[in-house]
Amino acid sequence: MSKILCVIRLGEVPLHLYHIISGFILLERQGIIDLKVERLGKGHPERLPYNMIEARVNGIQVLYDLNDGYDNLLREGQDFVDFLDSLLNKFHICFKRSFSPHQNSKLKHANKMLPLGLNYMVTVPGNTAHFPTPEDPKKEKIKKIIRMIPFSEYYNGRYYMNFFEGIPSLEKDPKILFMARLWDVEGDYAGQLSSSKKEERRYINEFRASCIRLCKKEFGPSFYGGVNSTGYASKYYADLIIDDKKVTKRNHYIERVKKSSICIATMGLHESIGWKFAEYVAASKAIATEELHYDVPGDFREGQNYLAFRTPSDCIDKIYRLKQDNEFRYKMMVNNYNYYHNFVRPDRIVFQSILAALQYGDYKSVQLERELS
Structure with a gap:
């Protein structure tokens, strides 16, 4: 049985994203997926807004939005509909942590939105998110170094899955x-x-x-x-x-x-x-x-x-x-x-999203075959 190929593309990695990245890492360790990680530098044109991750699941472009709500990234006077629709143009499907059918109904691409689920700061040993990268702001680099120190109150080991x-x-x-x-x-x-x-x-x-x-x-x-x-x-x-x-x-x-x-x-x-x-x-x-x-x-x-x-x-x-x-x-x-x-659990929340993404891919394939027949 062939493995599912997953590519996650990371810019800055704030704490909201550790949960999802941990899930991908666990699924790779369990032999369910092949995982590749791409780093997007500060000036990269495809770098996503804060608390978001892009994943490619067997070629299906997936957006994970871990933000608290619909308006927390907006500038004064900006509308969330324009903000999200411009992002959704680039993706096949979006899993949103703060998922509201009422808010989604205002979107042009509401059909692409699915609920992601509950989110918290949780991680696993060896998570790529632990290590400072050139993409991180200076303040976040310092925090990451502190989280790697075992006697620190914020040590990553205090956030491992089994700890909760x-x-x-x-x-x-x-x-x-x-x-x-x-x-x-x-x-x-x-x-x-x-x-x-x-x-x-x-x-x-x-x-x-x-x-x-x-x-x-x-x-x-x-x-x-x-x-x-x-x-x-x-x-x-x-x-x-x-x-x-x-x-x-x-x-x-x-x-x-x-x-x-x-x-x-x-x-x-x-x-x-x-x-x-x-x-x-x-x-x-x-x-x-x-x-x-x-x-x-x-x-x-x-x-x-x-x-x-x-x-x-x-x-x-x-x-x-x-x-x-x-x-x-x-x-x-x-x-x-x-x-x-x-x-x-990190591997389960990500696995459920992968299954939904693959089902979407199968649906689009059948739809295309009908259009071509």
Whole structure:
């Protein structure tokens, strides 16, 4: 049986892309694909925008878009329809992390769009993304060097696939977790954010803060939560700061996720499904989440893989249901275990996309044969 030939073309490689690159590498190591990596320099005319990868799967041109939403790369006054349609002109198919049928319906090439699925920063040993390249900005080169140092808090080994994985367990006294970050509503520099994006950050901060305060009051020692210490959080949300900085370090945070049964998530920037959500699924947790704005592939739905809430008080109600109904909670954990191993694990999310791309290629071949006959 011949292997599938996959060529991935990389410019700058930010953290959002590690998940997908890891999947291609694993499939090569498993003997399923032949993999080639091309590097596109800074001035290369085919270099893609931020958080995107091009892959050629048996000649089918595939775009992977790992961005948080539809508008996070746009300049002031630019329309996402023109931006995406100009990209889609060059590809046969696009797998989008933040996939919205409503938004896609506005596109000329909506038929090319498919949901990619949940995304998080995960990697594998020897990932080509680990190594600094001439294409990386100077700041990112320094970060990559730091991530290669074993005693660094950001060491790549703390993001290996098995580091996140867990199995369902039935606890008599289920622990509840919600550790979050808050966003400076003014952005990182003057003029970075539009008024609507400032308001989105303000909403995210207030919503997360309200959920944490209510959970602390309602669940006492069964709940652990708070926000990372930053200048902004210390100024406006001092009561929620996690004082023990050790707890917020990567390895200790993931250990706490694994020891918890019920994990809470809220909307990310640009209405995205955050990395935290994917980490919960990888760890086989029961999840209470603010309503999701984007679709993912497979049979992943409310009441089966998560409970959705609209308000902080609704969040409390959903947690009570998960806390009190042991059978329901355990079944959700099993559902997320199965979903992770079919649609989220790096090799699986990429393999599912490759199958869809090949099906598209077969469809186009049949269509061409009909046109020629």
